[in-house]
Amino acid sequence: MTTPADIEAMIAQVSLRDSNAFSALYDATSAKLFGVCLRVLNNRGEAEEVLQEVYIRIWHKADTYAVTGHSPMTWLITLARNLAIDRLRKRKLPTKPIEDVFDLADDRPGPEAEAMASSDRTQIKACLEELDPKHADAVKRVYLGGETYKELADSQNVPLNTMRTWLRRSLLKLRECLTR
């Protein structure tokens, strides 16, 4: 089992241009990051391209990891998610709602995800549960589906500014809960 400390050590080695460590880091984390890219992009070919970009970025940016203050998986996931969102935003094609492609109800964590999860996960889950379910759902769709205020407003049939006011309020409630 690869622990966060192992991954952190690999990143440190990668920053010293150790390609064996880079290979090991890829083997330990690529399935998770590919899952994230697939989830955001919902397109295998694009997800593969973005995953490639993610690891090239990791190779070049490994030396900046330490100053981010993130746990290793948070850093990697944030990198993958952001590059996938960049790609999504560049794409002009309309996308299907994520629910049409993934059965969200069946999205229980696999053994690997479970092993990586910490008690923190229950905290964000618990805090999301305190929100209006529609808003909690919106937060998840924005993070993993890259939805915009416009798309959220259209799907909920409210004006864009109303959507923004609602979501901002929910984000502040979320923050209050997370720092409790």
Add this chain to the structure above:
Amino acid sequence: MTDQENPDNENAMAAEYVLRLLDVEEHAAFEVRLRDDPALRAEVTEWEAHFAKIAQDVQPVTPPSHVKASVFAALNPTTSSRKSTWKWFAGLGTFAAAVAVAVLFIGPVLRSTESLTPSFQSELVAADGSLVVTAGVIPATHEIVLKQLVGGAAPGRVLELWLIAQGASAPVSLGLLEAEGTTRIRVPDEIAPGVRTGTIAISDEPAGGSPTGAPTGAILATGTFVDL
């Protein structure tokens, strides 16, 4: 009270920034403020950590093996089989390790904003530090403004800027740098979309630039585009 002065707005905006909910202008303005505001950066880091936990529920999916092969080929061109047009790239392998990461925020070059001052900065540094060039991007005009801080072309030679777009079969010349000081290079619209995910390189060329349309001299510095 403005957004900047209201801590609630500030915190909500940091979350919106992390979620990528801000529009282009707001996003760029927020990034400018992030540079000088450690507290705001801490807020962003905190939100990133919280939201990343949402992704912990995402099922891992093993990627096909060719992705790993492509990553390694891209980082170590000497071990990959490429067309002869890529031969010059081999020299890049030795540089890759020592070249400082260029931080060129060129993504927004594709978006339109009204500002005519550079919004994004970059730095290309030669492996031995003999050449240091910063690059700023003016999103509204697709211009790259290059400033030579250290070093320059050898006598009778010029520096040429190249773009190697991801998946491209050959590098594309973006233009020549002035002998010293500042150079403004406008990236053609049809090339601009490839800049964000590509690599830029500066090569040493004969006066007037490469006669072949491909780099003929040493690659002095390169950068990949990295979002902070």
